[in-house]
Amino acid sequence: xxxxxxxxxxxxxxxxxxxxxxxxYTHQQDIAIIINNVTIQRVQAIxxxxxxxxxxxxxxxxxxxxxSKLSKVAYVIYKVSHCxxxxxxxxxxxxxxxxxxxxxxxxxxxxxVTNIQCIILIQKRVxxxxxxxxxxDHTNNLFYEYRILKxxxxxxxxxxxxxxxxxxxxxxYDLQQLFIKSIPLYSARRTHQFIxxxxxxxxxxxxxxxxxxxxxxxxxxxxxxxxxxxxxxxHYTNILIGKYIM
Numbered sequence: 001x002x003x004x005x006x007x008x009x010x011x012x013x014x015x016x017x018x019x020x021x022x023x024x025y026t027h028q029q030d031i032a033i034i035i036n037n038v039t040i041q042r043v044q045a046i047x048x049x050x051x052x053x054x055x056x057x058x059x060x061x062x063x064x065x066x067x068s069k070l071s072k073v074a075y076v077i078y079k080v081s082h083c084x085x086x087x088x089x090x091x092x093x094x095x096x097x098x099x100x101x102x103x104x105x106x107x108x109x110x111x112x113v114t115n116i117q118c119i120i121l122i123q124k125r126v127x128x129x130x131x132x133x134x135x136x137d138h139t140n141n142l143f144y145e146y147r148i149l150k151x152x153x154x155x156x157x158x159x160x161x162x163x164x165x166x167x168x169x170x171x172x173y174d175l176q177q178l179f180i181k182s183i184p185l186y187s188a189r190r191t192h193q194f195i196x197x198x199x200x201x202x203x204x205x206x207x208x209x210x211x212x213x214x215x216x217x218x219x220x221x222x223x224x225x226x227x228x229x230x231x232x233x234x235h236y237t238n239i240l241i242g243k244y245i246m
Contacts, residue, residue: 002036018043020055051104057203059108063115066100066108070122073097074129081129089130090146097126101154106162109155110206116151123151144244153240156215157233162208163216164232167192167224178209192224193217 005012018041019033033040045054045061052062073096077089084092101123109116124139131142143150149157165171166179180195194213199205226232 014038014040018046020044020046020053022055022057049104051108058115059111060115062108063111063119067118067122069100070097070119070126073100074122074126077126077129081132086130086132090148093126093130093148097123101151102158105151105155106158106208106212109151110159110208110211112202112206113152120151140244144241147237147241149237149240150244153243157236157240159208159212160215160219160236161229161233163194163212164229166194166212167216168227179213192219192221 002012012035014035015038017035019031020043021031030042045052047053052059052065054061076096077092080092081089101119127133127139127142127146127148128135128137130146133139133142142148162171163179166176167181169176171179182193182195194216196213196217197210199210204210223232223235226235
């Protein structure tokens with residue numbers, strides 16, 4: 001690697017270079033990786049494009065980081081809740097709070113509910129602040145009034161939009177290869193489905209190539225025939241919000 005960098009006149013910051021071992025068996029013995037006589041250190045988590053990837057791929061490190069950021073924003077919203085109206089508070093929510101929830105949530109949000117419970121509770125607390133509700137008030141009507149999606153539904157929406165891109169073959173090549181459309185043998189119906197992978201491990205079952213395919217295959221034909229991503233998103237959002245008043 002070091003020779004390749006040198007030949008191509010590129011520089012590698014070895015001091016910032018680490019390695020990580022992925023898998024369930026985190027007690028594995030360290031591997032000796034040496035570049036230009038410098039030993040590369042092993043880490044348990046590493047930040048890549050703003051996402052903390054841990055060796056167990058349970059996303060706990062990233063969720064804790066998001067929890068810390070959301071708590072700071074929630075405090076800001078609390079401090080100004082007596083000074084501005086609800087419309088301005090919703091604007092603060094959309095500009096300061098929501099981006100942390102949405103960034104790559106289709107990756108780290110598809111995990112065990114116990115892992116993301118802290119995120120769900122913080123979001124409910126902020127929604128109550130926006131509406132001036134009491135601490136123990138139910139939040140379904142509050143989410144419905146301002147058409148704000150719950151975190152679990154944000155994850156579902158981002159996942160289904162990813163599958164929309166996969167269905168229309170607009171994903172990058174390497175990602176597109178993860179999704180294979182099924183070809184029905186006896187019926188022209190349900191032609192929108194992907195081949196679903198059989199898995200044994202829960203972690204794999206919560207990944208987009210498995211969970212996303214399951215979600216997409218359950219869609220109604222009327223949704224699949226929508227060609228515009230904006231229209232598809234609007235219709236699916238309405239379906240998710242509609243559940244709050246059932």
